[in-house]
Amino acid sequence: MDFKNKTVVITGGGKGIGEACAKVFYDDGANVAILDKDEPAQLYNDNRWFEVQCDVAxxxxxxxxxxxxxxxxxxxxxxVNNAGIQRYGTVTDTTVDEWDIxxxxxxxxxxxxxxxxxxxxxxxxxxVVVNVASVQAFVSQRNVAAYTTAKTAILGLTRSIAIDFAPSVRCVAVCPGTIDTPMVRKSFSMSPDPEAVLQECIDMHPIGRIGTPVDVAEVVKFVCDDKAGFITGQYIRVDGGLGITINGSKKAD
Ligand SMILES: NC(=O)c1ccc[n+]([C@@H]2O[C@H](COP(=O)([O-])OP(=O)(O)OC[C@H]3O[C@@H](n4cnc5c(N)ncnc54)[C@H](O)[C@@H]3O)[C@@H](O)[C@H]2O)c1
Structure with a gap:
């Protein structure tokens, strides 16, 4: 794919999925602008790579x-709307401040x-506008009331943008399964046995592994390409099959 002379803005592009998106677009010739709340890392010293410190909320x-x-x-x-945070809580123990953030x-x-x-x-x-949502727009873990609500709402936002700005602007939601990023590693580290949690996650994905940030980034880039020019208002799950089976990939004993 050739994104020469095209500019992509990626929110939360400093780490994880956003960083992988930034790199794959950059490798295909795009001008890349990253909006991240963290200080710029200035990964490439190149005019085509531009980082702005910004709280996108x-x-x-x-x-x-x-x-x-x-x-x-x-x-x-x-x-590419991608910046996101994970907070844990049910509706009764999530504070109003946590819900709002x-x-x-x-x-x-x-x-x-x-x-x-x-x-x-x-x-x-x-x-094109790409909204990174989550499989949690369709299926939910326990204890993530605010997160799963926000991710589900992104699908409605995606449809609205697609309808209101067609045909010149397409809008697509990309919904990752478990992806190996700092966000997920932080969640694993909250358990007394992070390796066991990782294995549990692997077992939930019929493909037999969790995803890499590049697995998601390549799909984000594809939906921006003209080859995907007839796709709008849709969601695409990049989830290794998470959610298509009753018991994940675990084989019956
Ligand atoms: N990793 C997963 O398993 C997974 C699964 C499904 C969906 N997602 C979604 O993918 C997106 C990226 O997740 P990730 O795992 O790469 O996360 P991450 O925590 O590894 O990286 C997120 C980036 O967003 C930035 N960010 C956070 N709040 C910001 C703000 N207010 N303004 C600007 N930048 C901000 C952070 O500084 C960081 O660079 C999120 O929307 C997340 O919900 C992730």
Whole structure:
């Protein structure tokens, strides 16, 4: 795929799935802009690689970051809404502050970035918004009430963007299963036996492993390509089959 002279904005591109997305687009010639709350790591010292420190849940910071990206690259063609956080809790033990932070980062930021970047995509002649959701838009673990609610809502946002801005802007949700990123490693580390939790996760995926960030990034890049030009308003699960069986990949004894 050739993304030469095309600009992609990736939220949460400093680590994990977002970082992998940034690298695969960069390798195919794109101009890459990363919006991340962490300090820029400046992975490549190249004019095609541009990092802006930004809390994407804050509208003023998003507006300022978009202005910086426009100042640097002059146009935006693709937005990958990816920044996300994981918090644990049922509806009775999640505090209102925790609920709000999960909604703000995992859902409101997708709205804010779409709101301020879609007009730029339209001015550039059209493009694609990819929303990274989760298999938790369809099936849920225990104890993740706010997270699974936000991820489910992203599917509605994806449909709305797809309908409201067709045909010049397509919008697709990509829904990962368990992917080996700092977010997941942190979750594993909360257990007294992280290796056992990893094995449990592997057993839930019929493909026999958890995913890599690149597994997701390649699909994100594909849906942005013109070859995927007839796909809009849809979700694509990149989940190694998680959720298609009753007992995961465990073979009967
Ligand atoms: N890893 C998985 O198993 C998995 C599964 C399904 C969905 N997802 C989703 O994929 C996306 C990426 O997850 P990941 O596992 O790579 O996470 P990660 O924690 O490894 O990386 C997330 C990145 O987002 C950034 N970020 C967080 N809050 C931000 C904010 N307010 N503003 C700007 N940047 C912010 C972080 O600094 C970090 O660089 C998330 O939306 C997550 O919910 C992950």
């Amino acid at each position: 804050d509208e003023a910071q998003v507006k300022e970051a978009v202005a910086k990206v426009m100042g640097h690259f002059g146009a935006i063609h693709y937005l 999960v909604m703000n980062v995992n859902l409101k930021s997708y709205f804010l970035c779409a709101k301020h970047i879609i007009p730029q995509i339209q001015s550039a002649g059209g493009g």
